[in-house]
Amino acid sequence: MLEDVLLIQDKHREAASIIVSEILERKDKEKYIVAISGESGSGKSELTHVVAKELxxxxxxxxxVHIDNFYNTHPLERQEFRKKHGVENVVGLGEYLWDDINKTVQKFYNNEKASMPCVDLVTQNIDTLTTDFNGVEVLVVDGLYAINIEGVDLGVFIELTYHETKKAQSNRGKEKTDELRFKVLEQEHQTVLGLKPKADLLINMDYKVVKVK
Known part of the structure; x- marks a missing residue:
């Protein structure tokens, strides 16, 4: 996402260092996918940035790659869409353009160029980002439901919930905080929690990395 605000702290650097060590130890093929999932404000983008930089x-x-760019509704229309159709009916895995996400992953495997959406958080425009996956060894994908992508080699799940991350959400100011927003956060919480069994590594409430698999 363009113009995103990253609040990188020591806890992100420490967790990223352990994740990178796990990647280096486990990577046994030319193309390797790491997915980082967690709720809003849990530090997915910060962690992804530090992991990628260290690698x-x-x-x-x-x-x-930030797959929260792959929503099936425009940012300026999403709130009204959720309100009209009911948060409980639309918020969740169905809000992502999974076909487009999977096509991007396939481009990574095939060493091809890919064009993907990139949301400008200032203007709320959806721009197009083109990247060349030729020679790219590791794809680090983050997003609410990133761990749900097919073919993930190392899944990382951040256990912090929106209850613990309210301050981070406010500091980043990505979305308005109102009654509708909290309904969305609760629905996202339930969906994200359902993906936890897919994780190989957990980041607990103290932001410590715990090996699951």
Missing amino acids: FNKGIKVKP
Whole structure:
């Protein structure tokens, strides 16, 4: 996302260092996918940035992709759409353009160029980002439901819920905080929680990395 605000702290750096060590230890093929899932404000973008940067500094060709860009509604229309159709009916996995996400992943596997949406958080426009996956070894994908992508090699799940991340959400100011927003956060919470069994690594409430698989 363009103009996103990253609040990188020591806890992100410490967790990222452990995740990178796990990637280096587990990576056993040319194309490797890491997915980082968690609720709004849990530090997905910060963690993804630091993980990707550390891998790059170690000489690994890496590309971070934020799949929260792949919503099936325009940012300026999403709130009204949710209000009209009911949060409980539309918020969840069905809000993502999974076909487009899977096509992007396939481009990564095939060493091809890919065009994907990129939301400008200032103007709320949906721009198009073109990237070349030729030679990219590690794809680091983050998003609410990123861990649900097919073919993930290392799934990371952040256990912090929206109750603990209210301050981070406010500081980043990505969406208005009102009654509708909290209904959305609760529905997202239930959906994200259902993906937890897919995780190989958990980041607990203290932001410590716990190995599951």
